[in-house]
Amino acid sequence: MQPLAGVSVLDLTQNVAGPFCTLILGDLGADVIKVERPDQGDEVRAWTPPRWNGESVMYLTLNRNKRSLALDVKAPEARPILDALIRRADVLVQSLRAGAVEALGIGPAAARAINQRLVYCSVTAFGTQGPLRDLPGYDPMMQAQAGLMSLTGYPGQPPVRAGTSLVDMGTGMWAAIGILAALRERDRTGEGSEVTTALFDTALAWVPYQLLGYLATGEVPRPQGSGAAMIVPYQAFETREGHLMIAAPTNALFARLSEALGHPELAKDPRFTDNSRRVQHRDALIPVLAAATRAEPTLALLERLRAAGVPCAPIQAVDQVAADPQTQASGMLAPTPHAEIPDLRTVALPLRWDGVRPAPRRSPPHIGEHTAEILAGLGLGAGEIETLRVRDVVEVAGARTRGGRP
Numbered sequence: 045m046q047p048l049a050g051v052s053v054l055d056l057t058q059n060v061a062g063p064f065c066t067l068i069l070g071d072l073g074a075d076v077i078k079v080e081r082p083d084q085g086d087e088v089r090a091w092t093p094p095r096w097n098g099e100s101v102m103y104l105t106l107n108r109n110k111r112s113l114a115l116d117v118k119a120p121e122a123r124p125i126l127d128a129l130i131r132r133a134d135v136l137v138q139s140l141r142a143g144a145v146e147a148l149g150i151g152p153a154a155a156r157a158i159n160q161r162l163v164y165c166s167v168t169a170f171g172t173q174g175p176l177r178d179l180p181g182y183d184p185m186m187q188a189q190a191g192l193m194s195l196t197g198y199p200g201q202p203p204v205r206a207g208t209s210l211v212d213m214g215t216g217m218w219a220a221i222g223i224l225a226a227l228r229e230r231d232r233t234g235e236g237s238e239v240t241t242a243l244f245d246t247a248l249a250w251v252p253y254q255l256l257g258y259l260a261t262g263e264v265p266r267p268q269g270s271g272a273a274m275i276v277p278y279q280a281f282e283t284r285e286g287h288l289m290i291a292a293p294t295n296a297l298f299a300r301l302s303e304a305l306g307h308p309e310l311a312k313d314p315r316f317t318d319n320s321r322r323v324q325h326r327d328a329l330i331p332v333l334a335a336a337t338r339a340e341p342t343l344a345l346l347e348r349l350r351a352a353g354v355p356c357a358p359i360q361a362v363d364q365v366a367a368d369p370q371t372q373a374s375g376m377l378a379p380t381p382h383a384e385i386p387d388l389r390t391v392a393l394p395l396r397w398d399g400v401r402p403a404p405r406r407s408p409p410h411i412g413e414h415t416a417e418i419l420a421g422l423g424l425g426a427g428e429i430e431t432l433r434v435r436d437v438v439e440v441a442g443a444r445t446r447g448g449r450p
Contacts, residue, residue, distance in 0.1 A: 046073025054133040058086040062139035063106040064216030069110030082439035107408040114412030114439035139167040171242035190247030256391040276322040281337040304352040371410035382407035412439035
């Protein structure tokens with residue numbers, strides 16, 4: 045299924061959040077035109093190592109199913125091109141710094157005056173309101189300011205950033221959801237709309253029950269390591285040669301866990317008969333469970349707990365995740381077409397329709413790989429494209445543009 049087939053997306057984003065949004069739209073079948081600066085392209089192209097065949101792995105991760113137009117959007121000659129692209133687009137996604145799109149003359153009001161059916165999405169750092177609305181922002185800043193880092197790690201240790209760009213990618217997901225909803229509304233009304241997302245808002249959305257708990261009790265949540273403040277046992281336990289994550293949030297699961305670990309008496313202990321009591325007496329319960337797991341090999345304990353119906357999982361490094369039979373069976377590592385990297389696989393969307401996962405159709409493009417194709421589609425002739433190239437307004441893949449030298 046390609047539910048967005050026929051939808052044209054003009055992508056004026058870079059780094060992670062915006063490109064992750066347009067990656068989702070492209071995977072769903074949209075034609076995504078990625079506008080990049082000539083020569084340099086998306087900043088994430090330089091975020092290395094690691095590289096795969098000389099290309100940034102971060103760039104490869106975020107930019108399949110897109111076409112690259114290398115265009116100097118600040119050049120006067122670029123404005124008619126941008127207007128023509130906006131006129132044909134169903135969706136425009138931008139993540140430029142505050143005020144930049146207005147300075148270019150393609151802010152929400154101007155763009156929607158050109159195309160009233162346009163869904164215009166802005167991916168921002170702090171949104172359009174508040175004292176920080178004009179500041180730039182990156183994922184770790186938001187994890188810090190929204191409290192995520194105060195909740196990650198172990199008590200008494202320095203703050204820890206989550207090991208992935210969850211705020212960036214979460215913002216991209218919210219942007220895609222907002223765009224899909226706006227397209228659905230356009231089907232009903234015939235009118236486009238403006239969608240706004242913010243990294244800070246997304247970070248706040250990832251701490252909902254911590255914020256609500258503070259508002260309810262006045263108690264400031266603290267980091268719990270691998271555990272959770274409101275559930276016991278629900279954390280990683282050391283084994284003979286590794287660690288196992290064990291989750292027994294219900295009384296029935298706790299009874300199964302206690303039996304499997306050779307301590308059936310724990311489920312009948314008045315201190316541990318329900319979750320609230322187990323949380324209250326965490327310091328008495330966890331050492332008993334930990335002593336039992338520490339004597340067991342990881343695999344043997346994993347198999348016994350799973351046989352008992354206790355949710356658990358080994359804590360794996362990335363190499364183990366890549367080789368995990370479940371990873372292989374999931375189809376999440378999807379073969380992605382690429383002329384220079386024939387064995388390229390990228391992480392697919394975590395959804396299916398009728399059992400089928402969206403498949404990558406296009407490789408992550410080189411800078412300006414589709415410049416000539418896109419401009420020709422707007423009606424520009426070969427001579428006009430060459431003039432723009434010589435004037436450094438565009439870059440065409442395979443041609444050097446600086447100084448107009450072919």
